[in-house]
Amino acid sequence: MKKFFYRCNNCNHISEYTNLIGACPQCGGEWLDPLYNLEETAQIWDKELFQRDHTIWRYWELLPLLDKANIVSLGEGWTPLLQVENMGAMLGNRHIFVKDERQGPTASFKDRQASLAISAMKEADIREAVVASTGNVAISYSAYCARSGIKLWAFLDSNVPHEKMREVTLYGTEVIKVSSSYDMTKQIAAKFADYRHLFLDKGIKSLIAREAMKTLAFEIAEQLGRIRGTRWAAPDWYIQAVSGGMGPIGVWRGFKDLYDMKLIDKIPKIAIIQTEGCAPMVNSFHKGLETAEPVQNPTSVINVLATGNPGPAYPFLRNLVRQHGGAFVKVNDQESFRLMRVMAQLEGLSMEPAAAVACAGLVKLMQEQIVSPTETVVVNASGHTFPIEKQILENEIVKRHTRVQNIEGDVVENMEPGAVSIRQEGLLNALKRLDERVQSIAIIEDEPDARLLLRRILQYERKYKIYEAPDGATGMALIQSKKPDLVLLDLMMPEVDGFTVLDTMKANEQLRDIPVIVITAKDLTSQDYQRLSGRIESLLQKGEFMEDQLVESISDVLK
Numbered sequence: 001m002k003k004f005f006y007r008c009n010n011c012n013h014i015s016e017y018t019n020l021i022g023a024c025p026q027c028g029g030e031w032l033d034p035l036y037n038l039e040e041t042a043q044i045w046d047k048e049l050f051q052r053d054h055t056i057w058r059y060w061e062l063l064p065l066l067d068k069a070n071i072v073s074l075g076e077g078w079t080p081l082l083q084v085e086n087m088g089a090m091l092g093n094r095h096i097f098v099k100d101e102r103q104g105p106t107a108s109f110k111d112r113q114a115s116l117a118i119s120a121m122k123e124a125d126i127r128e129a130v131v132a133s134t135g136n137v138a139i140s141y142s143a144y145c146a147r148s149g150i151k152l153w154a155f156l157d158s159n160v161p162h163e164k165m166r167e168v169t170l171y172g173t174e175v176i177k178v179s180s181s182y183d184m185t186k187q188i189a190a191k192f193a194d195y196r197h198l199f200l201d202k203g204i205k206s207l208i209a210r211e212a213m214k215t216l217a218f219e220i221a222e223q224l225g226r227i228r229g230t231r232w233a234a235p236d237w238y239i240q241a242v243s244g245g246m247g248p249i250g251v252w253r254g255f256k257d258l259y260d261m262k263l264i265d266k267i268p269k270i271a272i273i274q275t276e277g278c279a280p281m282v283n284s285f286h287k288g289l290e291t292a293e294p295v296q297n298p299t300s301v302i303n304v305l306a307t308g309n310p311g312p313a314y315p316f317l318r319n320l321v322r323q324h325g326g327a328f329v330k331v332n333d334q335e336s337f338r339l340m341r342v343m344a345q346l347e348g349l350s351m352e353p354a355a356a357v358a359c360a361g362l363v364k365l366m367q368e369q370i371v372s373p374t375e376t377v378v379v380n381a382s383g384h385t386f387p388i389e390k391q392i393l394e395n396e397i398v399k400r401h402t403r404v405q406n407i408e409g410d411v412v413e414n415m416e417p418g419a420v421s422i423r424q425e426g427l428l429n430a431l432k433r434l435d436e437r438v439q440s441i442a443i444i445e446d447e448p449d450a451r452l453l454l455r456r457i458l459q460y461e462r463k464y465k466i467y468e469a470p471d472g473a474t475g476m477a478l479i480q481s482k483k484p485d486l487v488l489l490d491l492m493m494p495e496v497d498g499f500t501v502l503d504t505m506k507a508n509e510q511l512r513d514i515p516v517i518v519i520t521a522k523d524l525t526s527q528d529y530q531r532l533s534g535r536i537e538s539l540l541q542k543g544e545f546m547e548d549q550l551v552e553s554i555s556d557v558l559k
């Protein structure tokens with residue numbers, strides 16, 4: 001178990017870190033930063049780092065998770081740092097590198113955030129979570145949630161491309177499509193989580209997301225060091241297409257850690273690139289504003305970058321750029337699409353439009369001589385163009401289990417300029433509509449893995465509410481209090497076994513008619529069969545049925 005502290009960015013209060021701490025106990029401030037033992041970590045890394053796994057978890061000491069046993073990984077991180085020589089020749093700078101984040105498990109740099117966020121949820125024993133997304137977070141969280149058995153509700157704004165939405169549903173996530181802007185979608189997701197008492201992922205507001213992005217800086221410095229034949233090296237510039245600002249803030253912090261550990265001798269300048277159709281940070285910076293002027297209706301077609309209201313990320317980044325150098329630049333969609341083609345044709349890198357925005361930004365920075373020809377530049381290629389398997393997947397997934405629900409983000413413009421509120425009544429109705437009639441299932445099973453597997457299979461069917469009990473006695477109490485519509489029962493459990501649970505149920509007039517499906521690993525004797533005969537709906541042998549058979553047996557019984 002790791003032990004470390006955090007500091008509140010608002011009042012400087014320091015306390016020991018507990019998992020998923022949301023706000024400062026002193027002032028309620030949400031912006032918390034972890035404090036690690038950097039000196040000790042520098043010594044450990046000096047001896048051990050080279051022999052560790054090539055994932056973000058090689059930097060374990062500086063990541064906010066308490067127990068390694070909770071890591072949920074798909075091999076994220078340690079993406080290649082590629083020199084782009086043709087692009088470099090064209091722009092007259094021979095030191096341009098691309099950090100190829102397309103090569104993550106779900107093809108965007110959100111995999112770093114997802115791996116850490118889902119691991120932290122697992123550590124906090126969270127079983128169901130809500131996230132708002134412009135696409136890539138939902139895809140990545142869906143993959144990691146599927147892997148760890150957490151049920152996910154993804155709220156996507158209506159501009160998320162169809163292909164990305166389909167990818168999210170493939171993982172079994174519940175998708176709520178909100179016909180409004182991303183900022184409004186975030187608010188609606190928060191209301192839904194509140195209404196359902198579910199865990200809400202707070203994105204950039206949580207220290208987890210920012211800390212995850214640090215690993216980009218660690219890797220860049222380690223990889224550039226290898227190229228230069230030193231242990232670590234910092235580039236002069238880090239360039240990224242920015243929406244909420246989690247990437248640049250995290251990357252800055254990563255380089256700052258390395259600097260404080262005396263592993264690098266400078267902190268790179270950060271270039272924030274936004275699209276003209278949604279450039280609240282760039283515009284506010286050039287107007288000299290201390291807080292960002294939100295963009296109400298983003299007009300860029302590049303939906304991934306649709307954060308119109310950057311909140312506290314903007315003043316933070318503004319300070320960084322003013323103190324340490326850097327730039328705020330905007331480019332238009334057309335330039336970005338052109339760079340998409342250029343990067344594919346000159347370098348063999350096919351990136352999604354949002355990633356090409358960073359490349360268009362680099363071109364502009366070179367042309368305006370903000371970046372000099374001798375400076376080393378790292379551009380984040382943050383995501384891949386999305387593979388399209390339309391013909392195959394369309395019918396199979398989207399039509400068979402339609403999980404995409406629409407709700408209207410009923411927006412009312414107030415008199416005050418800039419203020420937007422949701423018509424409460426309409427929203428509440430929309431949220432209630434998501435609560436269709438559900439049936440409840442109690443799983444009584446002593447093996448945690450088997451229980452998790454059953455829950456995982458069943459939670460993808462929206463219509464089931466799931467209760468679990470780890471032994472016969474708890475199971476009986478659960479059946480008595482919840483009166484579920486169906487019981488999934490294991491036979492072999494210590495103390496009160498499944499047979500006893502069944503006997504107790506049948507002896508109780510109120511519980512006698514609740515259907516039971518037995519799932520067992522026991523080789524049944526003829527005496528066992530006799531005890532079950534006529535009293536259960538069906539019997540499934542562990543390890544011998546596939547998930548669709550289970551779902552089918554259940555829906556037959558509950559019909």
Ligand SMILES: *Cc1c(COP(=O)(O)O)cnc(C)c1O
Nearest residue numbers: 136242243244245246247382383
């Ligand atoms: C999320 C995302 C961005 C913007 O990320 P920030 O939160 O602003 O750092 C850029 N490109 C891609 C591909 C993304 O998925």
Ligand SMILES: [Zn+2]
Nearest residue numbers: 008011024027
């Ligand atoms: Zn505080």
